[in-house]
Amino acid sequence: MKVLVAVKRVIDPYAKIRVNDDGSGVETNNMKMSMNPFCEIAVEEAIRLREAGVATEIVVVSIGDSAVQETLRNALALGADRAIHVETESMLEPLAVAKVLKQVMSQESPQLVLVGKQSIDTDNNQVAQMLAALTDRPQGTFASKLVIEGDAALVTREVDGGLETLSLQLPAIISTDLRLNEPRYASLPNIMKAKKKPLDVVPIESLAVDIESRQEVLEVMAPKSRAPGQSVASVDELVDKLRNEAKVL
Template identity: 60%
Template sequence: MKVLVPVKRVVDFNVKVRVKSDGSGVDIANVKMSMNPFDEIAVEEATRLKEGGKVTEVVAVSCGVTQCQETLRTAMAIGADRGILVETDTELQPLAVAKLLKAVADKEQPQLIILGKQAIDDDCNQTGQMLAALLGWPQATFASKVMLEDGKATVTREVDGGLETIALTLPAVVTTDLRLNEPRYVTLPNIMKAKKKQLDTVKPADLGVDVAPRLKTLKVSEPPKRSAGITVPDAAALVAKLKNEAKVI
């Protein structure tokens, strides 16, 4: 069984992002970049399925600039067997990424696609759902447990009311949540081995996909700063301020 794992290059989660002075976007110049944490969980899960004998090959795929090769090398250091980069300088939106991944899936013919539920830069939470719709495959989002058996995937997913367990007929699309697993520490020997693994590069035009943006960002701004808190002498004063000033009760 082959598993396809899309991974995205994003600003590292430890970095405090800054908005550009002209409000056109986030400043990523000289900023540390890394793999999207939810995608890292997806790579780890695919690797564990392979180690458990359920999967024979794990293929990592990324869409974006040339530097995304670093993200793919990280995925291969975790356990992916090879990587595919769909290289483009165009700003990719979720629908464009889903179309690119569909084209890659049509070529690779995986039985399972595992990807992060969302990216921490735009928080769209759309790509997995769009990909499943384009492929016509069943999907399970927000997965906290994945089991493969007899051509089916049993997925426990996190919903507002608790946990929901569903069975999917493969091929299928699964998006990962935080509690699915804890990604392993990437060791130096595995990083060196990853440098020798196959990494193919294609262009969107090679896949016959138009990646022109459909949405236009008008302005990006920082959230308003919180005002300083105050202390009150007693509960009665607190209630009065909540009622008369904050007007929340």
């Protein structure tokens, strides 16, 4: 079974985010970048499927400029077999990303597609759902457990009321949640081996996909600083401050 995993390069989750002076976006120059944490979980799950004898090939794909090749090499070091870099200088919206992935799927014909449920930079949580709609494939979102049984995927997903288990007929699309697994670290020997694994560069123009932007960012702003906490001497004083100052009562 071939597994296709989509990964995204984002600002490292432990880096301190700075908003541009003009409010047009987030400062990315001289910022540490890494693979989106939810994408790491998707890569890890694909590797575990191969270790279990279910998956036979893992292909990772990423969209962006030449810098995303570092993220793809990281995925190869973790255990992916080959990588596809869809090259573009544009920042794509979720619908455009889904259209690009649809074209890659038509060329690769994977039996399973794994994506992170969302990226930590835009938090859209839309690509998996849009991709399933465009390709008319069953989807399992927010997966916290995945079991492959023959031609079906059993997906346990987190919902408001607890857990829900779905049986999806393969080929299917699944988005990964935090509790699905704990990603591994790439060893030094595997990092060296990753440099020799195939990485194909595909110009986005060759896919004939409409990537026109349909959204406009009006302003990006940093959250307001939190006021320092206050000590109170009694419950009555606490209730008074909650009612008259915080106005939450």
